[in-house]
Amino acid sequence: MNSRVDNLLVNANYLWRLLATGVSFVFFGLGGVVASVLLFSFLYLLPISLYKKRICAQYLVSLLFRSFIGFMNLCGLLTYEINGRELLKEKGQLVIANHPTLLDVVFLISLVPRANCIVKEELWRNPLVLGPVSAVGYIKNNSKQLLAQCSESLNRQDSLIIFPAGTRDHGERSFVFLRGAANVALFAGRDITPVVIRCEPQTLSKGGKWYKIPKTPPHFVINILPDIEVRPFLESGNLQSKMSRELTAYLEGFYEKNIGF
Amino acid sequence: MHTRESILVYLKSTMSELFEVSQDDVVLEARLYEDLDIDSIDAVDLIVKLKELTDKKIQPYKFRNVRTVGDVVEAIYELANEQDEKNKESAEN
Numbered sequence: 001m002n003s004r005v006d007n008l009l010v011n012a013n014y015l016w017r018l019l020a021t022g023v024s025f026v027f028f029g030l031g032g033v034v035a036s037v038l039l040f041s042f043l044y045l046l047p048i049s050l051y052k053k054r055i056c057a058q059y060l061v062s063l064l065f066r067s068f069i070g071f072m073n074l075c076g077l078l079t080y081e082i083n084g085r086e087l088l089k090e091k092g093q094l095v096i097a098n099h100p101t102l103l104d105v106v107f108l109i110s111l112v113p114r115a116n117c118i119v120k121e122e123l124w125r126n127p128l129v130l131g132p133v134s135a136v137g138y139i140k141n142n143s144k145q146l147l148a149q150c151s152e153s154l155n156r157q158d159s160l161i162i163f164p165a166g167t168r169d170h171g172e173r174s175f176v177f178l179r180g181a182a183n184v185a186l187f188a189g190r191d192i193t194p195v196v197i198r199c200e201p202q203t204l205s206k207g208g209k210w211y212k213i214p215k216t217p218p219h220f221v222i223n224i225l226p227d228i229e230v231r232p233f234l235e236s237g238n239l240q241s242k243m244s245r246e247l248t249a250y251l252e253g254f255y256e257k258n259i260g261f
Numbered sequence: 262m263h264t265r266e267s268i269l270v271y272l273k274s275t276m277s278e279l280f281e282v283s284q285d286d287v288v289l290e291a292r293l294y295e296d297l298d299i300d301s302i303d304a305v306d307l308i309v310k311l312k313e314l315t316d317k318k319i320q321p322y323k324f325r326n327v328r329t330v331g332d333v334v335e336a337i338y339e340l341a342n343e344q345d346e347k348n349k350e351s352a353e354n
Contacts, residue, residue: 147302183302241279241303 020075029128036131057135058114066110078217084224091157096181097195098255099163104197108161116158151188175252182247191227196258263341268334275310289331315341
């Protein structure tokens, strides 16, 4: 009898979360549109410099994402813990993270008030996110001056978030990183703040469908770790192509160790 | 005098040294980006190295349309021969 009631409750919880997950997705999409119409267009009209508009937009996106995570948490869709938050307090940090789920960037931007990202060019044609994307002035991933733009952004005191794994981890038990993050660090001469994201059970991973939610709500553990220095790599005297490969290999090893593979 | 064959041999050793690729993968039809994971930053380093081979200023724009190892060989071959012709001319004068 008891187990039947338990079962019923588990199923009810599952259905509730399925519904709430759908609602969250709709919220996220609508949120972008509503924010574009109300907030970002208003911001655009304000008589302040483009520089200030961008900063306002960054704070706004961070606030919206924080609210979104809070909403999902309140609905019982996810739980989370964040360790080492104080390590993200500097301005102009180069932040990298592994990329197990769709929500990683939402978490990270919610933690970094002045975040910049490298974003797919398609997003400039997506009406759901065009408002915030153009207001913040994210960097387009196909830009010819990508490195220079990243470096400039860091010099403007933006914190730049890069996922070196690309568009999400591949789910295999090892990391293959692209060299972009290392190239930015070497080009801009910035140390790297590594963020290790774990999500159990796995959800919203690459290729997964939004309605395939796990039996229990996912728990996110987000660990912000002390900076990785780029100086030893820069001082090696190697060509940039070599330094970049060495730093990337180091980062892969760092994540493998810290995820506990 | 550089032949296409000698340029390819040189590319094999240089590219494996610079970019951690296997010499066996450096074949004429290999695409730089897709097959050998060589990006624009690597290309800059490669051009720096190629200067050592040709002893000549290399205009990066000559490499703009380079997609495969074969294209690189061809671009260097042209450069090297241009140089030889000029040397010949100056010798004749």
